[in-house]
Structures are given as C-alpha cells and as structure tokens.
Amino acid sequence: MKSKLFHGRQKMADLIAQNHNLILFMPRFGIPLGFKDKRVDEVCSENGISTELFLLVCNVCTYDDYLPTIDEIASARLAGLVAFLKASHTYYLEKIPHIGDHLKRIADQMEERYGAILYKFYADYQSELKEHFVYEESVVFPYLEELRAGSRRRENLLHLNDKHEGIEETLGDLTQIVYKYLPGNLMPEESIDVVFDILQLSSDFQKHYLIEEKIVMPYIHWLEGRNS
Amino acid sequence: MSRLISLQIVESSEIIVEGLKAILEGEGFNILAPMSSAAMLRDRLPQVAPDILLVNPTLLGPQAAEMVAELQSMRPQMPIAALVYEYVPAEELQAYGGVVDIRMPRNKAAALLHGLIGDATAAEPLENYELSAREMDVLTLIAQGLSSKEIADRLCISIHTVNSHRKNITRKTGIKSVAGLAVYAMLHNLS
Numbered sequence: 001m002k003s004k005l006f007h008g009r010q011k012m013a014d015l016i017a018q019n020h021n022l023i024l025f026m027p028r029f030g031i032p033l034g035f036k037d038k039r040v041d042e043v044c045s046e047n048g049i050s051t052e053l054f055l056l057v058c059n060v061c062t063y064d065d066y067l068p069t070i071d072e073i074a075s076a077r078l079a080g081l082v083a084f085l086k087a088s089h090t091y092y093l094e095k096i097p098h099i100g101d102h103l104k105r106i107a108d109q110m111e112e113r114y115g116a117i118l119y120k121f122y123a124d125y126q127s128e129l130k131e132h133f134v135y136e137e138s139v140v141f142p143y144l145e146e147l148r149a150g151s152r153r154r155e156n157l158l159h160l161n162d163k164h165e166g167i168e169e170t171l172g173d174l175t176q177i178v179y180k181y182l183p184g185n186l187m188p189e190e191s192i193d194v195v196f197d198i199l200q201l202s203s204d205f206q207k208h209y210l211i212e213e214k215i216v217m218p219y220i221h222w223l224e225g226r227n228s
Numbered sequence: 229m230s231r232l233i234s235l236q237i238v239e240s241s242e243i244i245v246e247g248l249k250a251i252l253e254g255e256g257f258n259i260l261a262p263m264s265s266a267a268m269l270r271d272r273l274p275q276v277a278p279d280i281l282l283v284n285p286t287l288l289g290p291q292a293a294e295m296v297a298e299l300q301s302m303r304p305q306m307p308i309a310a311l312v313y314e315y316v317p318a319e320e321l322q323a324y325g326g327v328v329d330i331r332m333p334r335n336k337a338a339a340l341l342h343g344l345i346g347d348a349t350a351a352e353p354l355e356n357y358e359l360s361a362r363e364m365d366v367l368t369l370i371a372q373g374l375s376s377k378e379i380a381d382r383l384c385i386s387i388h389t390v391n392s393h394r395k396n397i398t399r400k401t402g403i404k405s406v407a408g409l410a411v412y413a414m415l416h417n418l419s
Contacts, residue, residue: 065249067261070271117414121407161277166405173408180402181415214261217275 005059005066008041008051015040019062024204028087029054029080052076057084060214061207073219074226078148081216082141088208089133095201096126102194106178109186118177125170132163144216147223154224160217164209171202232258233345236278239311240264240287244330248282248311248337255338266295273299280345281308282328285316296323307344357400364418366393370406371413 006015012035016023026033035043044051053076059066103122107115135158143155179195235257239245245262253259260278263269266288273281281299285292296308300323310316310324313331321327326344328337359367362383369379376394380387398404403412 065259065261067263067272069268114415117411121411124407169404170407173403173405173411176402177408177411177415181412213275221275 005063006040006055008044008055009039011037012040012043013037015058015062019058021203021207022058022061024091025057025061025084028084028091030083030087049080050077053078053080053084056215057211060210067214068218070218070222073215074222078215078219081219082145085141085208085211085216086137089137092201092205092208093130093133095197096129099194099197099201100126102190102197103178106182106187106190106194110182118182121177122174125167125174128170129167132167136160140216140220144220144223147220147227150227152227157217157220160209160212164205164212168202168205168209171198171205174198175202232256233280233341234258234260234278235341236260236269236273236276236281237262237311238264238266238269238281238283238287240284244311244313247330251334252338252341256342257338269299270295273302277303279306280341281306282311282341283308284311284313285320285324286314293320293323307341309341309344359397359400363393363397363400366390367397367409367413368418370394370397371410371418373406373410 006018023033029047029049031043031047031049038046040054041051044054056068056072056076060068100122104119107119109115110118139155140157140160143153143157146153175195175198178191178198182191233256235252237245237248237259239248239262249259260276263272264287269283283296285296288295300306300308307325308323309326309328310321312321312327312329326340328340332340365383366379369382374382376387376390380390383390397409401409401412403409
C-alpha cells in the first residue's frame, strides 16, 4: 500500500495524470495551474501550502483503501486544513444553484404540479446541505482551531458520518429520478447534462466526506487526547 | 442497488487483502481500508463502524477469544467472522459468527458473509421490477409522510411486513429517501 502512495518528490503533473479529479482541489488549496514540471513539494512550498497536508488529502482521495495512521496525521503540519475545507464548501455552494437552474428549466417543461415537487425536492436538499455546512463552519471548524491552539474545552460533535450518508442518499435519489423516472422526451440533452453534473458533484462530495472522516475526525480525537 | 455492506478486514498480508478485495468487490461489499493489527482495530473500530468484521485470529494474539467477545459487546449488531489460512484450533473459532477459509471457492466467501448479516437476498438478482399492488399501497402512505408504525396500523399488517415492503420498494426503484419516494409516487400518480 505505502509504495503506491503519492509523495513529495513526484511531479505535480503526474498526480493529476493519475487522478484527474485532483485538479478540482488545486484552487481549493490556492495553487494556480501552470506548475510546469515542478515537484509536489516545490509547488506546495511556493504557494505556502503544507506538503504533508496536500499529500494526505490527495492520497485519501485517490486510494480508497488508504487510511492514514494517527502518527501520520499528528506529525503533519495541518495549518491549512480548515481553509481547504471551507474553500470546498464555497465551491459546492456555487455548484449547487447551477444544478438547480438546470433542474428548474426541466421542471418548467413538466406539468405544473410534477415540476413543483421535483423542484421542491431539490430545494429541500439544498437547504439541508447548507445547514450541514453552517454546522461544520460554526461548530466543528472553530472547535478544531481551538484544539490546535491547546484548548481543553470539549464539544460533543454530532456524528458526521450519519449526516453524510443522508445527504449522499438524497443526491443518489435525485439522479435516479432524473434519468429513470422523468419522461424521456423532456429536454434530453439538458437531462443528461444535469445527471452528469450531479454524479460529478456526488463523487466530489464522497471525497470530501472521506477527508472529514479519515483526517479531520481522527485529528480532532487526537488533539482532544493531547490537550487533556 | 441496495446499500453496500461495509466490510472491515483485519489482516496483515497485503496479498490476502488484495485477493479478498478482488473477490468481494462487486458482490455488494464496500471494503474499508484494511487494518493490520489488534491495536489499530481497537482504536479505530468505534469510528469506522463497519457492518461486518473479518479478522485473522492469529493477529489478535493469545487473548483472541476475549477480544472478540469484547468487540462483540461493543457492537452487538456487527457479525464477526474469522479469516483463516493456517491451522487454528476449533475451540478458538467458537467466538466467531462464521469462518472464511481462504481455500473456499470464490462465490462461497461472499455468500457466507451475506448470510451472517442476514442479507441473503442481496446477492440474488432481482427479476421483477414492477411494484406489487401492496407495495404501491405502502408507497402511497410513505409519500404522505406516515411512519412504518402508522402504515402498519392503517393497512392492518405488522410493522415487520411494512419494513420488508419498504426494503423491496427501495430495491426495485433504486430510491432510498422518503422525499425521493414521495417524488416517485407523485410522478406515478400514486398520490
């Protein structure tokens, strides 16, 4: 397992070649494209990003069976972690209304009461997701920063895994509804685009949850232990 | 697609782990990042919370049976199976819900694990995707926001039967959430 993980002395471009989804993470880390043939550690240090953090995230998101050890997490410089997570949220919050606009156009073509329920389903999903992000940004992330600063205060965090599963389930249902159960002659191209967008978003979310479950939560538990 | 069953393997040999993954993926399992020691298992289990555990008893040391009993009391719903490829005395295997021997035929391992989780149906391909009349009744009531208990009372059937209808509805339609089922019902003029 260890042997196939990404490391700092590889070319940045090789990481993207191996897993093109990582390109979405570049702006979230504040790394501009155009990094030529530079190594990962060079690109990271030029942009003031911790190489360990960058590699942890890329490895977790590329190798499904990779679970970083507590030592790897504890010894990494994770200063940019919260900024990265917040940047991901910002990306999702921009993407979601975009999908909503597509769906709205499809819904407008349908008989009114059907269109309305489809659109309401998405609107409810959107508000559930926003609420979850607000929770993370107002409770989980500040708590993490406090712990990093040595705080001994204890927060009883909700079980994030359960929430993630629920959100994932709704998005899965939406794709099924759009490609299986909406009338097929209704804006076929737009429907395919929107399903593709949703699938892409859903796989991006899954990676985001993996980061929270395999890096953020173990890190919080470790900090709690360290500070007590 | 029913939900994947998350399987935690505890095994130190990469060759064995990769082999199990090749065999079990696509059989309804989501194989979690493997663990290679008893200490790691103890630390991580509460957080990883798998549906089923497959563990090599020799990694748990001389107190294996006690540890299995302890893990079982931590997570009573989670079946624990032994992963065996060398001789382990039969009495030491009693603590486990089942035994996967690596010499088993490939389809038997998946069937055994499905059996442990009481999910024998998941491996069978579905032949009829049409909802039955009763399933449509249940779906209509789900879409109206009724709980399983309320549906059971309304249709004069047991809550167990309602849950089994719900499971079948999700298997047939691919839709899991109540909100999604409500949309489905609406599109099919069931509400």
